[in-house]
Amino acid sequence: MNPILDLLSAHRSIRTYTDESVADEHVRAAVEAGQRASTSSAVQAYALIRVRDAATRERLVALTGNQEKVARSGAFFVVCGDTRRHRLACAREGAPYDARLEAFLVAVIDASLFAQNVCLAFESMGYGICYVGGLRNDLDVLDRLLEIPEGVYPLYGLCVGRPAENPLPRPRLPLDAVLFEERYPDDRTMQRHLDAHEAALGDYYAKRGRAGRTWTASVAKALSVPRREALAAYYAKQGADLG
Ligand SMILES: Cc1cc2nc3c(=O)[nH]c(=O)nc-3n(C[C@H](O)[C@H](O)[C@H](O)COP(=O)(O)O)c2cc1C
Structure with a gap:
């Protein structure tokens, strides 16, 4: 019907990738597109951490239940709900940070809308993507590896790369x-x-x-x-x- 609907309906998770890395300019373009997603009251409660270090990615393979793609994809990211900057904003205003369950939900929702826009942008550039919920298998270990501060909620991983498979x-x-x-x-x-x-x-x-x-x-x-x-x-x- 139109190129965007074609792109959406062509989605399949891609779990096998070529050796090609994902260029920084493509990452920046995808993240900018992600940032255009709607966001609750413009709070933009998300952050994306690219993990390049080979040893860290190998650790994450084990942590995610031996999902080799975490180390083999052209790029690997951790999608986080992020309330850290809201806490800093409140402190700057001399106000307490006293947001409740609603703030956690907003962070999960905002981060997921952002992440899906990022994915669509990557797919529009010919990349394949696969979310990795296995990242939540052991968040304490992830937390230490990536030095996640208070107020940040790692939610899931994201593999991106040039497809080396064509699944149904x-x-x-x-x-x-x-x-x-x-x-x-x-x-x-x-x-x-x-x-x-x-x-x-x-x-x-x-x-x-x-x-x-x-x-x-x-x-x-x-x-x-x-x-x-x-x-x-x-x-x-x-x-x-x-x-
Ligand atoms: C939040 C989330 C977490 C996921 N975690 C994993 C995962 O850990 N490993 C994996 O291979 N696929 C994972 N997937 C991909 C789903 O299995 C996939 O999207 C679903 O089976 C539908 O298939 P499709 O994306 O190919 O249409 C995840 C998807 C989402 C949305």
Whole structure:
């Protein structure tokens, strides 16, 4: 329909990259595009840390559950929600910093809108990207490696590089399963959407040699046991009020 919609619909996470590094000018262009994202009351509660050091990136491979792409991508970044500069601004104004859960949510939301704009900018320049939530496996170690100060909340990693693979696009839920009119649908309707999604995914899994897999099984596997239970303590230590 237009080049931007084409770019959006062409997205697939890329996990294998050529050896090409990501030029600083491309990083700067992508981050500038990221900064144009909407931001709650213009607070711009985010920061992006590029990690170049090979030894640090190897440490992060282990930390993320052996995700080799963290060391092998053309560039690796850590996306952070950032309230540090708000704390400094309050101090400059002689005011206390007394923001609560709302401020933490704003930081997560702002950082994610920023990050997704950054990703789209990279994709528009022919790069592939992959977010890395595995970074939250051990935030205490990450914190020490990157000297993260109070008020900064590392959220996830981001691999960027020239694609060395061409994966099948991963199907999404049917449009009607996420776009509702006036009110939220009942569970029977929701179940029908799940059936439609499973039917569409069957083909995708079969093409990838994983016939028999289901979306509900993978969701249940991921969400039926607590994961990363140290997160609340870590973010609270960083100054987030999660109460
Ligand atoms: C916040 C976030 C964290 C993610 N973490 C990982 C990760 O640790 N490792 C990985 O290989 N992919 C990760 N992904 C990529 C998702 O698995 C991927 O976006 C999803 O399966 C849909 O596939 P697609 O991006 O190819 O369309 C993450 C995505 C998001 C948004």
